[in-house]
Each structure stands twice: as C-alpha cells, then as structure tokens.
Amino acid sequence: xxxxxxxxxxxxxxxxxxxxxxxxxxxxxxxxxxxxxxxxxxxxxxxxxxxxxxxxxxxxxxxxxxxx
Numbered sequence: 001x002x003x004x005x006x007x008x009x010x011x012x013x014x015x016x017x018x019x020x021x022x023x024x025x026x027x028x029x030x031x032x033x034x035x036x037x038x039x040x041x042x043x044x045x046x047x048x049x050x051x052x053x054x055x056x057x058x059x060x061x062x063x064x065x066x067x068x
Contacts, residue, residue, distance in 0.1 A: 003035045007057040010066070015057055018065055019044045022052050030063040 004014035017040035020028035031051060034040040044051040056067040 004033075010057055010059070013057045013059045013066075016040075016055070018054055018056055018058060018067075019047065019051055020054060020065075020067075021047070021050050023050070027065070027067065028052070030058075030065050033058045033060075033065075 004016050007013040007015050014033075017034045017037045019031040019034070019040050021031055022028035031047065032040070032043050034043065037053065037055075040053040044053050054067045056065055058065045
C-alpha cells in the first residue's frame, strides 16, 4: 500500500479507495484497498458485477473500513 495518506481522525488507519462487494446495501464485503481511484476502478471492473469503489478509511492488516 504505497502512498496512502494517514487518517487524522482514526490513528493507525489510512485514507484511500476501496473495492467492496455490495449485496443489497452497504457496507458490503471488503475486497481490496488502493491509494489511487484508477487502481480501485480497474480492480472492481476485473472482479465484475456487484463490485463498487468507495472512498474512505481502512485499518491495514484487517478487513475493517469506513466509507466516507
């Protein structure tokens, strides 16, 4: 996870773009986290239907996330 910005509101967390597998409603299932929107979009497109990109925070080493 290069060039990820620290989340000032959540120590130990980072800000960026996440791919979630959305079923009927958020939050969905965490898939991956990226520093750049284009990387996340490519990942979501590759994974197919039901995968969407959101901006938010992630605690590295976990599946925990917060959508902005």
